[in-house]
Amino acid sequence: MKLRYILLFFIIFLLPSFQIEANNQPPNIYVxxxxxxxxRIAEKYRISVEELKLTNGIQRDTVNAGQKxxxxxxxxxxxxxxxxxxAAKYRSTPEIIKQVNHxxxxxxxxxxxxxxxxKQMVMNGQHILMTKEEFKDWLFNQQxxxxxxxxxxxxxxxxxYRHFKGNNHFQLLNSMQQFHRQxxxxxxxAQNITIFPDGRVAVSRPLNDAPEGTIGPIANRNGIAIENLGDFDIGQDQMTKEQKEAIVYVTAALALKFDLVPSIDTITYHHWWHYKTKERVLDHGKSxxxxxxxxxxxxxxxxxxxxxxxxxxxxxxxMKEIRDSTQ
Structure with missing residues (x-):
């Protein structure tokens, strides 16, 4: 396993940086x-601002230069x-195409x-709910x-897990948001991303906002926080296959987006940070x-x-699988 890890590290390291940008934009993408x-953009494409926001999972009333x-x-x-x-090629559905074109x-x-x-994204307030593949496509469009x-x-x-009913994603997100605020x-x-037991991925706190929380400002300043819904201490929730796959997939997509090689310096566990001093102690913290x-x-x-x-x-x-599939 150690040799395999080292070989994978060098494969990723030696490959050219992952390029999200394409030389020729497809016709359904506006930069x-x-x-x-x-x-202004909505007027250009003869749609409403609300349609534009729902189509692209836009959480605020602003966009950034370079965003797709x-x-x-x-x-x-x-x-x-x-x-x-x-429909599959241009992120639509047969039903939408038939309806729009009568x-x-x-x-x-x-x-x-x-x-x-x-097609429009599934949103509730600032919360965007996606499959892991939809998250990857959304992420790579962000600036x-x-x-x-x-x-x-x-x-x-x-x-x-006992609080998750399979269809109450937004209820749980809104409850967490209320608790964090009040x-x-x-x-x-506090968190940018939440990953649920069914493998669905929610983005709540905009990625341009550093997370808040007890891990402290050092880790938060340049961090993206992922909350994996569940209690994963020994003897508690047994992580589903769907959630495990989503955690790996989302982490890999983020690493590609921000050009990170997995290590203790780029993918961190909350456990490695002192509760009071907020300093990184890795495995040396007392219980x-x-x-x-x-x-x-x-x-x-x-x-x-x-x-x-x-x-x-x-x-x-x-990371390599996603990289190969997008080139």
Whole structure:
């Protein structure tokens, strides 16, 4: 395992930096320019500001230069193409294409012009709920204006699995947000990302906002905080396959986005930080000085040794898989 980890490290390290940008943008992507605004872009594409925000998971009323947005466009059907193929290629659905173009059947003909409207994201207030693949696509479109060099791993402890009903993602997010604001006196929900037992991924705190919380300002300043819903101490929740896969996938996507190689300096556990001084103590903290977060059974344990053995190799493999699939 050690040799495998070293080989994977050098494979990732020696490959060229992951390029999110493409030389030629597809027609359903608009790259935000300096002095752009949501109303100006919405007017350009003849949609409402609300439609533009829902389509792109925009949490505020501003956009950043360089950010990529999914937008509608006109497409000419090629010979043999189907609605399903076109929809999959341009982030739409056959139903949306049929509705927008007033089609009564799935039949298409070469040269036919279709307006392709991208599908909208699932949002509740500032919370965006996605599959892990949708998160990756959304993430790679973002323009994060602050430096990010640390991915934090946490578990919620409470709420735990017994609070998750399979369809109450937003209820739990809103409850956490309310607790963080009213009880903890933070300005927003503390974490940027929440990963649920069913593998769904929520972005709540905008990525341009550093997380808040007990891990302290040193780790938060340039960090992205992930709260994995559940109690992963030994004897408590047994992590589902779906959540485990999502944690690895999301961490890998973030590492690619911010050009990070998995290590104790780039992917950190809350357990490695002193509860009061906020200093990083790694495996040397006494039990009353550190939290067990992200859990004594999180990917086999919460030590640096466990992270190196059980989490980082999985993230490295997934980074290469994502990289290969997007080139």
């Amino acid at each position: 935000v320019q300096q002095n752009d605004s949501l109303p 947005l999914w937008v509608p466009f006109t497409y000419e059907v090629m010979h043999g193409e189907t609605l399903a193929e076109i 089609l009564t059947s799935n039949q298409l003909y070469p040269g036919q012009l279709l307006k392709i409207m991208p 994060v204006t602050r430096e990010v060099n640390l991915i934090q791993q946490h578990h919620t402890w409470k709420p735990s 009880t903890m006196k933070w300005n927003n929900i 009353y000085e550190v939290k067990s977060c992200p859990g004594t059974n999180f990917f086999g344990g919460n030590s640096t040794k466990s992270a190196k053995k059980n989490l980082y190799p999985l993230v490295l493999e997934k």
